[in-house]
Amino acid sequence: MNLIKLFSGACVALAMVVPVTSAEQAIIVLDGSGSMWAQVDGTPRIGIARDTLSEVLSTLPGELELGLMTYGHREKGNCGDIELLVAPASGTAAAINAAAAKINPKGMTPLSDAVRLAAEELRYTEDAATVILITDGLETCEVDPCALGNELEAQGVNFTTHVLGFGLTDEEGRQVACLAENTGGKYFSADDGAGLVDALGTAVAEVAQAPEPEPAPVEHEFNLVPQAVLAEGVPYHNELGQLVWEVHAVAATGVGERLQTEYDSGAKFNVEPGDYYLRATLGGATVEQKISVGDGELAEPVVNLNAGLVKVRAVTSEGEVPNSNTQIRISYGDDRSTEFGEGTFRLPAGPLEMEVTHDSVIYTEEFSLTAGEILEKDINLHAGFMEATAIYAEGVDVTSNQLRYGLMSARKSIDGRREEIDVEYDTSAKFYAAPGDYILKTDFEAVSVETPITIVDGERLDLVVNLNAGVAAFTAPGVERMAIYEAGLGIDGTRREVTTKYDVEWQYAFAEGDYVAVGQFADDVEYEVPFTVIAGERVEVEVSEAAAAAAGIAADQPASSAPAAEPTEGKKKTK
Structure with missing residues (x-):
């Protein structure tokens, strides 16, 4: 699916957020930052947004109360560049189209403050309200979107935010997904590919409490009901993680265009009789299976995911809690999955390589996962912690953030050099390191001091470096x-x-x-x-x-000048 179709589908889903009543209003917050000039198949993202909004808004009922807000569209470097272009009201389709046509992306991404202002415009503490954020970047104005989500959820009557991310990595997605999840909404990534538009439509329809359609006759409701197992005899259930089902057309080269998407167990499809590819994805495990659906028949294929789960909890030392700066990465084949501190990995059976890192401390392990298996791994990095600050002399602190702290091996190599293990640039430095002896080299302008230190497993070392400067x-x-x-x-x-x-x-x-x-x-x-x-x-x-x-030192004169006086002690030679 290309991004033009994806954006169009997303906008259709947005129309489902607000029921056609005055009980709830919605505001679309559309990214107007400079990155929206990035092109997809030769077309800027902002152009795709304008065209699809125009097409979708033309299909909306006139009484739908909808508004439009944007940010970063007027000037560069201004985190306050947020503007409500169209106040939420019925019959705003033409106004929204006209406003979107004038957006000229150029600035920052204050997405959190924009969502807050949209919520306030909707009087979210008094009435049910929904904000739909469409962004292709992360917060750049030092506001925590996760904390904002908690605040809006606590203060709102029935407030929900949905976030649609374009071109964000998994890690970037996690940084904005909490804004949706903390308000009971959902986050969807354009890079997920399969089923993003259908999933968003389903989510916002539930929030809007739209009336369910009249049930179709049983014989036409569905004709494809797939089932999944982790392994032979190990059925899949929703608590194991989200399972994505996709029905694809059959192409000359194999798997063709995606036609429909469903989620988790109990997925049901209604397709035309014929041949298809059925794809099931659980985390990093993906299985494709060719199926046939006969005329008037119910197809119930069983897909073996040949997968298992690995639950990892990593700490820097005994008694510590998982730290979000601890990276857990598991590689399988040419792919890999990443969590931070702790997480559950859903992976295909087979050999795996795990690497857990925190600063310079690295733990690696190779192991195998059997289909249907749930492995639990507790990793202790056995690290110690050091925080260093510098002073000119006793009682005189160094407040500059230009200090360089280099953590080096205590032992020198055969050529007399020491390996630099980690480095920090700031007023102070914080290091996690494996137990052992080190040299902390502190550099500040013309001053350099080397301090021997010892890191102990599970212990904290607070070091004051006297620069004697x-x-x-x-x-x-x-x-x-x-x-x-x-x-x-x-x-x-x-x-x-x-x-x-x-x-x-x-x-x-x-x-x-x-x-x-x-x-x-x-x-x-x-x-x-x-x-x-x-x-x-x-x-x-x-x-x-x-x-x-x-000082008793005469000046040096150029050769063409008159002879200088007899040189005194400390005088430089004449050039």
Whole structure:
């Protein structure tokens, strides 16, 4: 199914959200962010949205109370760019079409605030209301959609949100699905392929409490009733997870166009007599079976999923609860499934590879799953936790978020190097690591400190890294280049260069000690100014002719200038 058909079907489903009464209203929140210019088969997503809305709205009853809201359509970078284009009312089809035609995607994705504003517009704390969010991206404005779903559910009279995601990965889908699920709605992904439109139509019809159609005569109600088993003698039931049934046409190359979709046990189809492919999908297990439906006959094929379940619960150490940052990935063949902290995997029988990771800690296991089997695995990563913060000196914190913390192996390789295991960039660093000895290398501007540490299984280490450093602030009017050197000479008789800058004013952190600032000015004139950095303190350094003279150091002159005075101690060579 292409996305144009999918979008059209989704909009048809949206019309089912609100019954044709004044008891409930609905607002469609249509993504107007910049990503809606992405193309599908050469057509921008926003164009598909406009065309399908126009087609579907023309079929809606005039008394349907429907509104339209969008976001990100007026300016870039503004999380408040949300606008109710059409207030919910009956007979709004033409107004919605006209408003959608003017949407010019360009900005952010404040989907959570948009849903909140739509709910408030519908007076969700007083009346039954439904919001339908259509988005091709995730929240970009630092609002938690899961928390919003809980809030709207708690405060609403009978409030529901449905979320339709386009082009989202499984992980991205989880980040917005909770907005629907926490309000009693459902999340559907365009990338699921099979049955998305039919499933959304079924879900919103239930919410709308639309009157059920008159039952058709029994002989015409259905003629295909499939059954599924996990394995021979192990029947499938709904508690094992959602089972997706698809009926496909038979094509010259095999499985053809999808014709119908149903879910879970008790699926029933009414199809024309003929040959079909029946596809059953449970999680990562998919089985296709060719079937025939005779004229006036009831077909009841049994599909063996040849699948099992793996329930995994992973913790960083004994006594801890599963952490959502712990990734559990199980690979089977060329495919893989991922959960976080804990989860149930529905997979085809056969060899499996599991990898559980949290920061630098990795656990791997290879095992086999038998059809019909339900495996339970409790994984303990046996990790310890460390949080590190840095100070200039006792009582003087480093508040910059530009620190680099590198967790390195304590042992050096044969060439004298240490392996960097993990890295964090922020004011502080948090690491989970396997038990053992490490070196924490803390880098901040011109300062670098290595601290030996030991990580213990299940224990927390709070580390304060004393940089034994201060800050030097430089002013050098007219300087073209400034180099900072350690004051002392190395074994080869030269000074080690610490850093080089090209700014007139700047500041930097240095380890406590003596230094020399060498400023290069126009016509290759240089001035040297010595300075001392004291841990936890700030020193102001002026690099100029006057400052160099005050320090007893004469300026270097270019070769074309008059001979300089006899050099004093610390004077640089004439260029």
